[in-house]
Amino acid sequence: MFEQHLAVLPVLLPLIAAPLVVLINKPRAAWLLSTLFVGACVYISFGLVSATMDGGALRYALGGWEPPWGIEMRVDSANAFVLLTVSVIATLVLLFAKESIASEVAHKQLPLFYSAYLLCLAGLSGILITGDAFNLFVFLEISSLATYTLVSLAADRRCLTAAFRYLVMGTIGATFILIGVGMLYMKTGTLNMLDLAERIQAVESHRTINTGLAFIMVGVSIKLALFPLHMWLPAAYSFAPSAVTAFLAGTATKVAIYVMLRFVFTIFGAGYVFEQMNMEIIVLVLALAGIFQCSFVATTQSNIKTLLAYSSVAQVGYIILGVSLVSLTGLTASLLHIFNHALMKAALFMAVGAVFYRMGSVQIIAFQGLGRRMPWTMSAFTIAGLSIIGVPLTVGFISKWYLVTAALEQGNWLVAFLVLVASLFAVVYIGKVIEAAYFKEPSEDADATKIKEVPVSMLIPMWLLVLANIYFGIDTSLTVSAATAGAEALLNGSSLVGGVQ
Amino acid sequence: MTVLIDLILLAMLVITAFRIIYIKDLFSVVMLFGIYSFLCAALFVTLDAVDVAFTEASVGAGISTVLMLSTIAITGRKEKLSLHSHTFATLIVLLTGGALIYGTFDMPLFGLADNPVHEHVAPRYIETSPTEIGLPNMVTSVLASYRGFDTFGETVVVFAAAIGVFSLLGVRGKPTELLAQEQGLTQHKVLRVVAKISIPLIILFALYVQFHGDFGPGGGFQAGVIAAAAFILYALTFSLRKAVGVVSPRFVKYLAPVGVLLYASVGLVSMLNGANFLDYNVLAADPVDGQHYGIIIIELGVGITVFSVMLGIFYAFAGQVEKANVQ
């Protein structure tokens, strides 16, 4: 029975846990229940990854109605891989959140916080596994509403304006997607993704489809914070509670990127989007512009959360860059970086959250001298930071390696060169923090006696991520084979498949 | 004739929306928005979408407008001069509009029976749902059964909104005694008498909409909103304190998740019976009966959640208004 429902459980479990948490209304019990349910999602995602590794797909017809009349969940190796990333990060952040959130959010609001967290996860999982374009919109809105709530729960009043701006941008983005899906529906009469893919091919005149594609791409680009539509992200990441930032940085933009991949490769087909519409040039330019502009802005920040937020936008650029190369290696690099970047950024934001837990500030001045006072936290920051830069033996290196290989495969020396140059910015902004932590004396107003390492329950998830950063930087067999399988699944759904192999 | 009504309504919509751009008085803006929603609802009726019209009228012209009014009661009714660059906005809007107009030239023409949307997927809903599901209202069949998972998601969206509002504004606690007496339109005798008569009728109507949605327009969502509206009317005419005495905010907060769980439990029962989530066929010996049971229960779940969330959100907003009046 368990096997039969495997493909729907990742969204069902958190959806059922969210109302239960509100009914329980006790912070500790709420946390425990959430962790159990989310942990179960990790187990299920592993099951899904191994079940789809051979290139097959699991399909699950909701309500027993076969598609396209009913809604189906459809899991292949591409979304199973992203799903695994999301659920692993969600679990680790929950472990971290127990102490971190308790210090940032009012006690009686904690059950509501956990409920919103579960809803957000349910929404993200739903977006990942659904095989229906409109159902995707519904889950997008569940996760978005929960995210606005999560962002607005911090104590700093600026989180409110950040959340409001995010709400406005997010709603415009989602509505654009709704317009696009409407146009596809208008021309094909269906909402099921595979059915759409088939019927779009048969549409003769393309104006409405083109417009639909444009609206979906712009809407998704807002959600995934593609330059220059990223302006909501730095504020939201900077002022959200620490654990929320760690969670969002590892999951939300990644899921939006997956949505773009799904629409481009499975629904429209790479041949249509890239060969006929030449989208890859626009996307490539925007990705590169985003990498350079946001990496540069990151070097000028003194708020470390903002710094890392801009770095995240730049890293999104790398992922999109891989997509714009339209090849198996490029797509593998993208999927790999979705996973790897989640590992790095979640670890970094956890470390910053740990500093906030002790220092009450995330300004660079608060980091001064922390190398000695919070050795575990700062060494975690350092290793994850090296991973962002792309130093060998970390996952960051693996991502860049595949990205550069993909560029060189097409003889695109310029792109390969630019990717490497952009890494220098990361050296600057990560180096800045490390320098403050290890080579500067603590600022005078900091009360040195109070500052000590954070509780073990915060260090464990942080270090699990750091160790994963190293482990998957050395033994790449697991991640690379999963990412390659995912890339193949995406390309197989598109008309380009012949040209690639 | 309908075409003429259609054209007139569309023209009125554009005029209303256009006015909103330039009006700085927020009270007028919100009122015009209410009108806009109502015109939309009327237009939906002419376009045969009676269920949607029902919802738009109760939500857009009803709940949304009430929430906006409570908000401007606190934040003030004047918009100050905007410093935004209008050239930038115009550029974005023209670009978007241009793309859309480009897209429309290829769109299937309005109202033709052989448009793609009418030829694929939908025919099954129209032709076989009355026998497969056993309900005359095809919208209810699609909503509750074929696309029942969307509706489950929709219920969760409502629940998520409640989580957001409760965590931002708090679940309203005990009302301050002094203020509770000033609250409401208690001095208007006519209003009180009319409200007294109409509130039971509204609740009765809500129950009718809840359980008659299978046959005519309506269903759990509309019923929940209407039932909540009855209590909101009670709070507005007799005072918030009395309304809170009848249905307390805490009760509402705990009722909201119950509806979601009720919906999910139907799906879980299907699973226990060896079928997929939300497959109602296995709920009874005869699949059509099973569909009927399933739909009644999930509509009830939707109704419970929507009722409690709408009322809870109103309480939270009204609590803020009260707090602002104290200060």
Next chain:
Amino acid sequence: MSLIFEHFNHWVVVILMMIGLYIVITANNLVKKVVGLNIFQSAVFLMYITMGKVVGGTAPILAEGVTQYSNPLPHVLILTAIVVGVATTAVGLSLVLRIKSAYGTIEENEFQNKEDVI
């Protein structure tokens, strides 16, 4: 002429979307921004409902002697979307209320001045 007539609904929808979007971008007051979002979304709802209409059809509720029904699927989708819209509105307005109590204003340029640059 027939072209104008048969696309009239679509074009009005486009105009409404543009007005909504324009209000969202230019409004200085956050409540008005929310109103703009609602107008924008309602226009999309109208687009969906328009495509579901069959001229000469009736509402999709089984009735005797009727052969042509309008398409129920867009109606179902838009029911869901309306609910999503009101949920967003409620959360948005709650944020507006909190911004008012935290900053004392909901005019965008005024609270931006009070914010430290990030």
